[in-house]
Amino acid sequence: METQVNTLNVDRNQEGYLTDFSQWNKEVGEQIAKEEGIEMTPRHWEVINWIQEQVKADKALSIRGIKKSGVLDIKEFYALFPGGPLKISTKIAGVPKPKSCI
Amino acid sequence: MSTTKVKKMLFILSKATIENVYAAFIMANGARMEGIEAEIFFTFFGLEAVQKKKLNNLHVATVGNPAMHIPTMVGGLPGMEAIATRMMKKEMEKLDMPPVDEFLEILSASGVKLWGCKLAVDMFHLEEKDLIDDMDGILTIGDFYNRADQDGTQMLFV
Numbered sequence: 001m002e003t004q005v006n007t008l009n010v011d012r013n014q015e016g017y018l019t020d021f022s023q024w025n026k027e028v029g030e031q032i033a034k035e036e037g038i039e040m041t042p043r044h045w046e047v048i049n050w051i052q053e054q055v056k057a058d059k060a061l062s063i064r065g066i067k068k069s070g071v072l073d074i075k076e077f078y079a080l081f082p083g084g085p086l087k088i089s090t091k092i093a094g095v096p097k098p099k100s101c102i
Numbered sequence: 103m104s105t106t107k108v109k110k111m112l113f114i115l116s117k118a119t120i121e122n123v124y125a126a127f128i129m130a131n132g133a134r135m136e137g138i139e140a141e142i143f144f145t146f147f148g149l150e151a152v153q154k155k156k157l158n159n160l161h162v163a164t165v166g167n168p169a170m171h172i173p174t175m176v177g178g179l180p181g182m183e184a185i186a187t188r189m190m191k192k193e194m195e196k197l198d199m200p201p202v203d204e205f206l207e208i209l210s211a212s213g214v215k216l217w218g219c220k221l222a223v224d225m226f227h228l229e230e231k232d233l234i235d236d237m238d239g240i241l242t243i244g245d246f247y248n249r250a251d252q253d254g255t256q257m258l259f260v
Contacts, residue, residue, distance in 0.1 A: 060198070062198060063131065063135065063208055063212065064198055064200050064204075064208060065198075067204075067207070067208060067211070073211060074208060074211035074212055075211045078134070078211075078212060078213055082137070083137035084134075084135055084136050084137040085135070086135055087135065087136070087137075100198070101128055101131075101132055102128065102131060102197075102198065102199055102200070
């Protein structure tokens with residue numbers, strides 16, 4: 001995983017989250033997704049874009065927020081990003097890991 | 103991917119006080135968010151949390167709960183439970199914690215399996231129609247033990 005981090009040439013914290021969003025681009029997102037075993041589809045990008053908008057608007061991300069989003073439901077969220085959707089999608093989106101327990 | 107050795111969490115919820123129900127729900131949801139499987143077995147009073155008619159009227163225990171920091175006799179006065187419950191619900195809403203019915207929807211959509219305890223369902227003369235539609239079924243405790251079908255499974259009694 002570490003070598004891929006280096007080839008990306010972006011700053012990431014211990015858990016693999018970008019520390020500076022300005023370094024993010026689609027290629028970076030694609031690469032992080034690959035580390036997580038996810039093949040990105042247009043639907044994945046729609047969700048990633050939505051997450052980035054939420055963070056830009058200073059809105060806290062949570063599973064409950066996904067339910068209310070109108071963009072996708074929780075079932076689809078888990079299907080798109082299996083194994084911890086909020087954690088993984090935010091990592092791909094280049095935004096900080098959400099602190100919410102819900 | 104997550105580095106945790108825990109792969110599956112099995113919760114037994116036996117109480118219907120808000121603090122216990124939310125503890126189980128938050129832990130189950132938190133497990134799913136970390137990529138850990140989670141299932142809840144509702145038994146005895148825990149079944150109130152999945153009874154359509156009762157689930158949105160759960161209360162905080164004001165008696166026998168030293169953390170309330172009020173004398174036990176005061177906690178037993180009429181209306182105290184309702185006041186304490188209202189206060190706690192307000193605080194939870196501030197933290198964007200969903201009410202019980204919505205929380206159950208979230209859990210089910212997140213892949214948390216919800217089981218009713220056969221013995222308790224029989225004891226309280228309940229039928230499947232009394233329970234929420236998202237229930238995955240009614241099990242005996244033996245069936246539930248068999249859900250612990252992989253290494254890294256943990257079982258927790260709430």
